[in-house]
Amino acid sequence: MTTYNLALIGFGGVNRALAELIRDEPQRFSSLGFELRVVAITDLAFGSLVQGDGIDLAAVLAMPRGSSFDGLPGGSSDPRNEEVIKNSPADIVVEATFTSPVDGEPAVSHVRWAIESGKHVVTTNKGPVALQGTSLSKLAAGNGVRFEYEGAVMSGTPVIRLAHKMLGGLELNAVQGILNGTSNYVLGRMEAGLRLDEAIAEAQNLGYAEADPTADIGGSDVRLKVAILANELLGATIHPSDVHTTGIQDITSDDVAQALANGLRWKLIGEARRESDGRIVASVQPIALEADHPLAGISGATNAVSFTTDLLGAVTVSGPGAGRVETAYALISDIIAVDDFVKGAVRA
Numbered sequence: 001m002t003t004y005n006l007a008l009i010g011f012g013g014v015n016r017a018l019a020e021l022i023r024d025e026p027q028r029f030s031s032l033g034f035e036l037r038v039v040a041i042t043d044l045a046f047g048s049l050v051q052g053d054g055i056d057l058a059a060v061l062a063m064p065r066g067s068s069f070d071g072l073p074g075g076s077s078d079p080r081n082e083e084v085i086k087n088s089p090a091d092i093v094v095e096a097t098f099t100s101p102v103d104g105e106p107a108v109s110h111v112r113w114a115i116e117s118g119k120h121v122v123t124t125n126k127g128p129v130a131l132q133g134t135s136l137s138k139l140a141a142g143n144g145v146r147f148e149y150e151g152a153v154m155s156g157t158p159v160i161r162l163a164h165k166m167l168g169g170l171e172l173n174a175v176q177g178i179l180n181g182t183s184n185y186v187l188g189r190m191e192a193g194l195r196l197d198e199a200i201a202e203a204q205n206l207g208y209a210e211a212d213p214t215a216d217i218g219g220s221d222v223r224l225k226v227a228i229l230a231n232e233l234l235g236a237t238i239h240p241s242d243v244h245t246t247g248i249q250d251i252t253s254d255d256v257a258q259a260l261a262n263g264l265r266w267k268l269i270g271e272a273r274r275e276s277d278g279r280i281v282a283s284v285q286p287i288a289l290e291a292d293h294p295l296a297g298i299s300g301a302t303n304a305v306s307f308t309t310d311l312l313g314a315v316t317v318s319g320p321g322a323g324r325v326e327t328a329y330a331l332i333s334d335i336i337a338v339d340d341f342v343k344g345a346v347r348a
């Protein structure tokens with residue numbers, strides 16, 4: 001059985017959920033033909049920990065936030081990301097630190113250090129993918145390793161790989177969808193009578209929101225996802241700043257109630273479309289949808305994306321768009337892709 005050594009960069013909601021699955025459900029991985037061993041963890045709150053024989057996950061998961069890895073063998077109170085990424089005995093670096101919608105840092109550097117030291121990278125962080133995806137993928141190919149990021153769009157719901165693998169023979173001309181779990185959850189809770197701030201607090205407790213939830217509410221999270229989908233699936237070369245973006249911050253409880261009374265539902269819609277002259281235009285904006293619109297019924301943290309194709313018309317995928325365990329699954333699907341690459345396998 002192959003064993004992959006993992007370095008977890010960021011030990012927040014998503015990477016902790018992955019660590020819990022590795023601790024509690026080893027059979028899930030052995031049935032896939034490999035086992036996972038965590039040999040390094042870094043986090044701003046805890047510092048860094050490197051133990052080549054495998055970290056005792058039950059012990060570190062039991063450590064309260066505010067405690068430090070300092071004092072443990074291989075532990076330090078500093079995150080020491082660069083040293084850990086470059087020098088730990090990891091095969092796969094699992095990047096799940098904060099997303100920066102501005103320059104993608106420090107995650108871009110984390111990914112680059114990993115690739116340049118011959119390690120595969122799996123990440124749920126949208127920043128490096130939206131802002132440096134093409135150059136990092138090229139760097140990975142040149143170094144003979146994989147850079148996988150299924151969780152950057154729609155959490156664990158397969159979108160990027162599914163479109164590449166299953167829609168490959170089609171011409172894709174547009175993608176449109178609900179691509180942020182927090183804002184969709186918040187709009188639904190406002191329909192139920194909560195204030196915007198109360199609904200955001202609930203989404204934070206449920207692990208849906210970004211560390212700074214203005215990214216969810218102001219639309220910059222969806223802007224990154226639209227740029228990723230446009231570049232990956234429509235062959236565009238757009239920067240997130242090319243995506244005209246309006247969030248839901250100005251939608252009031254009255255707007256929501258008024259819309260409901262008129263049979264409409266406010267949704268934050270991200271879209272990228274190929275124009276007849278070949279240009280890709282992309283936007284993020286709140287739209288009050290008619291109740292019979294296919295996206296009007298997408299509720300809670302569920303997301304949906306509709307691909308406009310030449311031979312099939314609209315093909316729509318929906319599923320969880322946020323959540324700790326749901327996003328940890330995206331990392332598992334990326335690790336499966338790494339395993340396929342390492343073994344030269346094509347999984348059915």
Ligand SMILES: NC(=O)c1ccc[n+]([C@@H]2O[C@H](COP(=O)([O-])OP(=O)(O)OC[C@H]3O[C@@H](n4cnc5c(N)ncnc54)[C@H](O)[C@@H]3O)[C@@H](O)[C@H]2O)c1
Pocket residue numbers: 009010011012013014015042043044045079081096097098099106124125126151152155207208209210211321322323324327
């Ligand atoms: N939670 C979700 O539903 C979800 C879904 C898809 C994608 N994502 C993305 O996955 C990533 C992780 O999400 P999360 O929910 O676990 O976030 P989180 O805020 O719970 O955890 C992030 C962790 O990273 C640590 N961190 C931040 N900067 C660091 C640095 N420079 N070095 C070391 N540690 C650092 C923080 O201390 C924190 O513990 C984010 O980029 C997020 O956008 C999250």
Ligand SMILES: N[C@@H](CCO)C(=O)O
Pocket residue numbers: 152154155179180181182183208209210216221321322323
């Ligand atoms: N904060 C994001 C996480 C998934 O990218 C959301 O709510 O959709």
